[in-house]
Amino acid sequence: MAVEVKTMAELTAAGQKPDVLFWVGCAGSFDDRAKKITLAFAKILNHLNINFAVLGTEESCTGDPAKRAGNEFLFQMQAMGNIQVLNAYEVKNIVTTCPHCFNTLKNEYPSLGGNYEVQHHTQFLQKLINEGKLKIEGGEFKGKKITFHDPCYLGRGNGEYEAPRKLIEELDAELVEMKRCKSKGLCCGAGGGQMFKEAEKGDKEVNIERTEDALEIKPDVIATGCPFCMTMMTDGVKLKEKEHEVKVFDLAELLAKGI
Amino acid sequence: MISSIIFIIILGAAGFLFYKNVAFIRRNIMLGKKVKPSGDSSERWKTMIKVALGQSKMTARPIAGFLHILVYAGFIIINIEVLEILIDGIFGTHRILSFMGGFYDVLIGSFEVLALLVIVACAIFLVRRNILKIGRFHKPEMKKWPTTDANLILIFEIALMMAFLKMNAADQVLQARGVEHYINAGSFPVSSWFLVPLFESYSDSFLIFVEKAAWWFHIVGILAFMNYLPYSKHFHIILAFPNTYYSKLENKTQINNLESVTNEVKLMMDPTADPYATPATDAPVEKFGAKDVTDLTFIQLMNAYSCTECGRCTSECPANITGKKLSPRKIMMDTRDRLEEVGKNIDKKGKDFDDGKALLGDYILEEELLACTTCNACTEACPVNIDPVSIIMDLRRFLIMEQSKAPAEWTTALTNIENNGAPWQFSQSDRLNWKNEA
Numbered sequence: 001m002a003v004e005v006k007t008m009a010e011l012t013a014a015g016q017k018p019d020v021l022f023w024v025g026c027a028g029s030f031d032d033r034a035k036k037i038t039l040a041f042a043k044i045l046n047h048l049n050i051n052f053a054v055l056g057t058e059e060s061c062t063g064d065p066a067k068r069a070g071n072e073f074l075f076q077m078q079a080m081g082n083i084q085v086l087n088a089y090e091v092k093n094i095v096t097t098c099p100h101c102f103n104t105l106k107n108e109y110p111s112l113g114g115n116y117e118v119q120h121h122t123q124f125l126q127k128l129i130n131e132g133k134l135k136i137e138g139g140e141f142k143g144k145k146i147t148f149h150d151p152c153y154l155g156r157g158n159g160e161y162e163a164p165r166k167l168i169e170e171l172d173a174e175l176v177e178m179k180r181c182k183s184k185g186l187c188c189g190a191g192g193g194q195m196f197k198e199a200e201k202g203d204k205e206v207n208i209e210r211t212e213d214a215l216e217i218k219p220d221v222i223a224t225g226c227p228f229c230m231t232m233m234t235d236g237v238k239l240k241e242k243e244h245e246v247k248v249f250d251l252a253e254l255l256a257k258g259i
Numbered sequence: 260m261i262s263s264i265i266f267i268i269i270l271g272a273a274g275f276l277f278y279k280n281v282a283f284i285r286r287n288i289m290l291g292k293k294v295k296p297s298g299d300s301s302e303r304w305k306t307m308i309k310v311a312l313g314q315s316k317m318t319a320r321p322i323a324g325f326l327h328i329l330v331y332a333g334f335i336i337i338n339i340e341v342l343e344i345l346i347d348g349i350f351g352t353h354r355i356l357s358f359m360g361g362f363y364d365v366l367i368g369s370f371e372v373l374a375l376l377v378i379v380a381c382a383i384f385l386v387r388r389n390i391l392k393i394g395r396f397h398k399p400e401m402k403k404w405p406t407t408d409a410n411l412i413l414i415f416e417i418a419l420m421m422a423f424l425k426m427n428a429a430d431q432v433l434q435a436r437g438v439e440h441y442i443n444a445g446s447f448p449v450s451s452w453f454l455v456p457l458f459e460s461y462s463d464s465f466l467i468f469v470e471k472a473a474w475w476f477h478i479v480g481i482l483a484f485m486n487y488l489p490y491s492k493h494f495h496i497i498l499a500f501p502n503t504y505y506s507k508l509e510n511k512t513q514i515n516n517l518e519s520v521t522n523e524v525k526l527m528m529d530p531t532a533d534p535y536a537t538p539a540t541d542a543p544v545e546k547f548g549a550k551d552v553t554d555l556t557f558i559q560l561m562n563a564y565s566c567t568e569c570g571r572c573t574s575e576c577p578a579n580i581t582g583k584k585l586s587p588r589k590i591m592m593d594t595r596d597r598l599e600e601v602g603k604n605i606d607k608k609g610k611d612f613d614d615g616k617a618l619l620g621d622y623i624l625e626e627e628l629l630a631c632t633t634c635n636a637c638t639e640a641c642p643v644n645i646d647p648v649s650i651i652m653d654l655r656r657f658l659i660m661e662q663s664k665a666p667a668e669w670t671t672a673l674t675n676i677e678n679n680g681a682p683w684q685f686s687q688s689d690r691l692n693w694k695n696e697a
Contacts, residue, residue, distance in 0.1 A: 005691070007691070035696060077528075
């Protein structure tokens with residue numbers, strides 16, 4: 001099914017304004033696995049007839065990896081460039097499927113002149129469910145054991161533990177928690193620029209440690225809400241040769257299957 | 260009379276020494292950069308009351324948390340007794356506050372119960388450290404002094420509480436015998452039960468000696484312990500309060516935007532800026548990031564002195580768990596050690612003395628800094644809201660922006676961001692291609 005996606009430039013040319021800007025992010029735009037998350041979320045937005053737009057080719061990296069790697073210059077160059085574009089389009093509301101973009105747009109742009117209402121897609125979807133606009137049929141996941149891996153930048157970083165869990169309950173699935181969860185959730189190993197380099201010398205990769213946490217409770221699905229956690233957990237499950245028994249999905253993908 | 264004079268001299272000397280040592284630490288902390296703390300003062304007071312006074316983060320680990328609350332409550336409440344000891348010591352009186360009657364009995368009784376609980380808790384702490392060998396107490400940075408320091412503190416506390424109970428035990432036997440000076444006062448639920456039977460057979464004069472000796476040991480011990488604090492991780496009992504007052508209140512994964520960089524970037528993006536303008540010569544040269552402790556803020560330096568090396572941060576750190584060199588606790592211990600060194604250099608060799616060393620490189624290595632995932636498990640775990648991530652980030656900034664020491668893969672990713680707006684080498688014009696892949 002094709003998705004219907006308009007850019008800000010197209011809407012502006014037609015004299016229209018979207019209710020919300022979908023910030024896709026670099027992973028969501030280019031990473032093969034993460035693109036499926038982007039499509040799933042766009043499909044849900046289409047299904048609900050939400051008036052949204054993307055920046056498309058006018059979007060650029062928020063600067064998160066540069067900032068975390070210590071290059072504040074590059075971060076602020078990226079930030080100010082993006083803020084000029086966002087402010088020129090008078091963007092007020094942003095939703096994004098990446099907790100790193102979410103954190104940066106929400107927390108680090110305001111003091112540089114970018115003030116927006118920013119939501120993670122799980123928060124956005126939970127609100128739609130609460131308002132009765134989004135109805136999910138559990139279907140394929142009814143009674144399945146689903147565990148949620150908290151992305152650090154959504155959970156500990158911004159205090160959102162409940163929205164993703166509410167979505168899992170909507171699927172009529174059985175939510176099972178890992179021994180380290182919520183504020184004590186273990187990182188997948190990708191944050192702080194680690195995604196873009198080899199790990200320092202140690203006894204183990206962080207994503208293996210985290211995958212073991214998940215496999216210990218024998219879930220059918222490991223759910224997450226971050227494209228980088230997705231890469232790390234998928235790799236971990238593959239390395240443990242469990243990819244046939246345990247699937248890794250983003251919450252947007254799980255919900256898209258139920259509409 | 261003579262004992263009063265001796266007491267006043269000891270008290271004065273202890274007070275003076277403590278003042279000197281605290282002034283040294285205060286001066287060291289103020290070597291840090293001045294920054295505006297986050298949030299408003301009412302929010303900061305609330306955080307202090309909740310986290311430091313209310314111990315809200317301690318109970319994340321129920322056993323250690325519960326035992327710590329016993330020692331903490333015991334320490335604070337039993338110190339009311341110190342007030343009486345001070346008055347008795349200065350004026351040569353005995354149990355001056357006993358005029359309070361029934362209330363005094365309740366106070367002394369509860370001090371005794373707390374003293375026993377403190378002894379039990381400290382004994383369990385010693386067992387956890389030395390016999391059960393709980394992992395977080397035996398990481399590489401805990402070798403030598405940090406381990407000795409921890410054990411000394413526990414032994415000190417047990418000894419002080421034992422002296423308090425012995426003093427009470429001797430006192431109540433003397434009270435019962437109607438010995439002069441020992442007025443009937445206080446209730447002794449603990450010492451009457453296990454110490455008095457041992458003491459009953461001794462003579463009056465020996466018991467008077469025991470009572471006096473325990474009294475002196477208790478108060479001189481407290482004064483000595485107070486003066487030990489500035490050299491010890493135990494200084495956290497004081498700094499936990501201001502430290503939590505200055506807690507970071509922003510969302511945990513928010514990293515501050517460097518103002519010095521903002522100014523440069525704004526200039527770069529301003530089409531009206533004169534590219535050939537020479538910078539004002541009197542403007543101080545801004546360093547990007549931190550190389551040494553004096554590049555950090557006073558809050559980060561206070562963090563270092565507030566750390567009691569419990570290691571909850573390190574035991575939750577994904578890098579440390581998987582065997583990497585990074586330990587958030589070591590970051591804080593290194594910062595304190597280096598700051599002490601810088602402080603001593605200033606006192607001995609003058610303000611401008613450069614020993615050629617720095618926090619980055621001589622204490623904290625690149626390998627440690629690069630391993631951090633900025634996941635904030637450490638800041639979440641810290642019972643007094645210390646923020647090791649902010650120090651790691653400031654050192655990383657210096658490493659990358661001033662020393663250009665980025666790992667090759669980071670250089671590639673960051674060059675891609677610069678060139679095509681994504682950490683991978685894809686053209687920005689392909690950014691919307693995903694919509695055709697449905």
